[in-house]
Amino acid sequence: DIQMTQSPASLSASLEEIVTITCQASQDIGNWLAWYQQKPGKSPQLLIYGATSLADGVPSRFSGSRSGTQYSLKISRLQVEDPGIYYCLQGYSAPPTFGGGTKLELK
Amino acid sequence: EVQLQESGPGLVKPSQSLSLTCSVTGYSITSNYWGWIRKFPGNKMEWMGYISYSGSTSYNPSLKSRISITRDTSKNQFFLQLNSVTTEDTATYYCARRYGGYRAFDYWGQGVMVTVSS
Numbered sequence: 001d002i003q004m005t006q007s008p009a010s011l012s013a014s015l016e017e018i019v020t021i022t023c024q025a026s027q028d029i030g031n032w033l034a035w036y037q038q039k040p041g042k043s044p045q046l047l048i049y050g051a052t053s054l055a056d057g058v059p060s061r062f063s064g065s066r067s068g069t070q071y072s073l074k075i076s077r078l079q080v081e082d083p084g085i086y087y088c089l090q091g092y093s094a095p096p097t098f099g100g101g102t103k104l105e106l107k
Numbered sequence: 108e109v110q111l112q113e114s115g116p117g118l119v120k121p122s123q124s125l126s127l128t129c130s131v132t133g134y135s136i137t138s139n140y141w142g143w144i145r146k147f148p149g150n151k152m153e154w155m156g157y158i159s160y161s162g163s164t165s166y167n168p169s170l171k172s173r174i175s176i177t178r179d180t181s182k183n184q185f186f187l188q189l190n191s192v193t194t195e196d197t198a199t200y201y202c203a204r205r206y207g208g209y210r211a212f213d214y215w216g217q218g219v220m221v222t223v224s225s
Binding site: 001032034042043044045046049050053055085087089091092094095096097098100101103 | 169
């Protein structure tokens with residue numbers, strides 16, 4: 001299985017701050033990487049697919065990038081509604097595997 | 108609008124089978140892929156398997172021969188059966204659509220928490 005190592009495991013940031021979360025793939029997965037946000041009691045919401053494409057309805061302050069086998073999710077200006085748990089998911093090969101999650105809180 | 112809704116018992120005894128239903132509205136399950144994902148206490152997420160538009164299935168090897176995903180196209184529903192459950196199967200179970208073009212799950216149900224306990 002492809003391992004997705006996500007960091008940091010937790011993060012505390014202030015409003016309007018820039019936040020970056022990363023996932024390192026254990027092998028090449030091309031651009032088959034998605035990012036999700038999950039709020040308490042809710043199902044995960046797709047933010048980014050294809051490593052860099054913004055899903056419908058997602059604010060433009062979210063963006064995704066790739067450098068080799070490292071993938072990043074950036075929130076350009078943290079807003080009050082952004083805290084939650086963020087996950088990456090590789091869809092390159094079966095079984096699809098998730099990162100361990102990043103718990104983002106407001107400072 | 109695509110909507111998914113899980114249903115099934117919230118409590119299952121060890122060694123028994125866990126059975127869940129995912130009812131889909133707004134989109135036919137004869138297109139794309141339809142999967143089950145679970146989230147364990149402590150936030151780890153695991154893809155369990157999916158059934159395709161044609162009815163073929165793919166399962167996580169970690170679940171070996173315990174899992175079965177089937178469907179009823181006339182009701183636009185698909186089903187999860189997980190046999191011989193243990194307390195390690197306690198989790199929130201989600202059904203979701205896997206959009207082939209993204210290779211990502213774009214629509215999710217609200218989730219159902221299943222506890223395995225005697």
